Amino acid sequence: MKRLLSILLCICMLFSLAACGKQSADPAELKKLVIWHDKEDAVISALENYLQAAVPELDITFEKKTSLTDSLKLVGNDPTAAPDMFIFAHDKIGVFAEMGILAPVSPLLEEGALENYLPMTLEAATYKETLYQLPLYFETLLFMYNRRYMQDDEVPATTDELLKYMENNTGRGRYGFVEQHSTAYYSAAWIHGFGGSIIDDTGTPFPDAQAVKDALRYHAKFVALMPGETEYNTVNTLFLEGKADATIGGPWMVPSARAAEIDLGIAPMPIVNSTGKALAPYSGVQGIHVLKFAAEKKEAAVKQLLAALTSPEIGIDLALASGCAPANGLCYDDVRVANDEMVQSMRTTAEIAVPMPNIPEMDVMWTVMDNLLTDVNLSGKDIDDSFDAALTQANQLISAMK
DSSP: OHHHHHHHHHHHHHHHHHHHHHHHTOHHHHTEEEEEEOOOHHHHHHHHHHHHHHOTTSEEEEEEOTTHHHHHHHHTTOTTTSOSEEEEEGGGHHHHHHHTOBOOSGGGSOTTTTTTBOHHHHHHTEETTEEOOEEEEEEEOEEEEETTTSOGGGSOSBHHHHHHHHHHHOBTTBBSOBOOTTSHHHHHHHHHHTTOOSBOTTSOBSSSHHHHHHHHHHHHHHHTTSOSOOOHHHHHHHHHTTSBSEEEEOGGGHHHHHHTTOOEEEEOOOBOTTTOOBOOOEEEEEEEEEBHHHHHHSHHHHHHHHHHHTSHHHHHHHHHHHOOEESBGGGGGSHHHHTOHHHHHHHHHTTTOEEOOOSTTHHHHHHHHHHHHIIIIISOOOHHHHHHHHHHHHHHHHHHHO
16 A cells, blocks of 8 residues: 555646646746846836847846845845846956856857957956856046047046146136045046056956056046045036036936037047057846746847847837947947947947956955045145055955855
8 A cells, every 4th residue: 555655746746846847848938038127217117128129039038126136135146036037337347257057158159249349348248258148238537628628639548637627727716627536436547548447357456567657646636636525416517507518427417518509529538648548438238138047948039039039120229229339349330339429439438448347356356446546635644655555455355245
């Protein structure tokens, strides 16, 4: 009797497993893809409209998350709670790759799908020689000026020329040039212009100490001619109210400048006289990432979606909808994209821009760098002493991560 019960129990378990397998293989379920994001409505609307036409057989749901990285850290390894894919900047790739939740993207793409992509975007999407993101578009800082005060033939080609312009046009509540000079994201352009970096690919902070110190000393001349308060709102307001002739800011400032009826000009980044290198800002590459379990269980749908997103058409749609600079170089052949001054300026800047580091160690360097800039630019502390303290702090924080 016990033997018979055991046989019946085994048969029931087999039927149950077969039923579960059949349920997981439901074709309709395998075509459902949930994508998390934190993007503006215009970007998601463009993606939704394009994908509805390009892959109508897929059931795609976009879900907005205000704290996407924190949410993924909590549920990234749980297929029942995590999304199938997510759209986010490239700089957290290292964190998620080390968590083991990301699938390499290259095996999911058709051969040659990336041959027309801008090299900078693919560099940004790569961590430890593995591509973990399909780039969609990118952002860089831009040198912007108000033609009411700075004429086209006055735009500084070099940093020395910019400094001279500031000296001649700063005073009585007006500034020749403003920027968020004590924020790591903005100051990085000056460090790169001197051949330095905040951190290298191996996780070593300030690999060229002298270059960083030289950049800080030189940049201090410019900081002295700018307001001490460098919050985004302060810099933005000064430029939009015509109290600053020029600024280095992101593309997100352009709609406000145009709404304020500023005769906006966008120019190449000035070249540092002593190095011959241009101020090279960080770039942020926005793209789609695939969760490992989705790549395994919904491979066909994932491949279909990624194939659709490699078409130049979606890059063009994003450029027209939100001023995004496409990652696919073919998009710039479209006359409408070619005629967009802001997008084309970012395309040009992409030649010199440095992708934000995507290694986990960079998380602590934002704080270290901000503290260093505060000490040097706002508190007037000695550059050598402040740098040494920052380097010590960086090494301690990075060691604690291991």
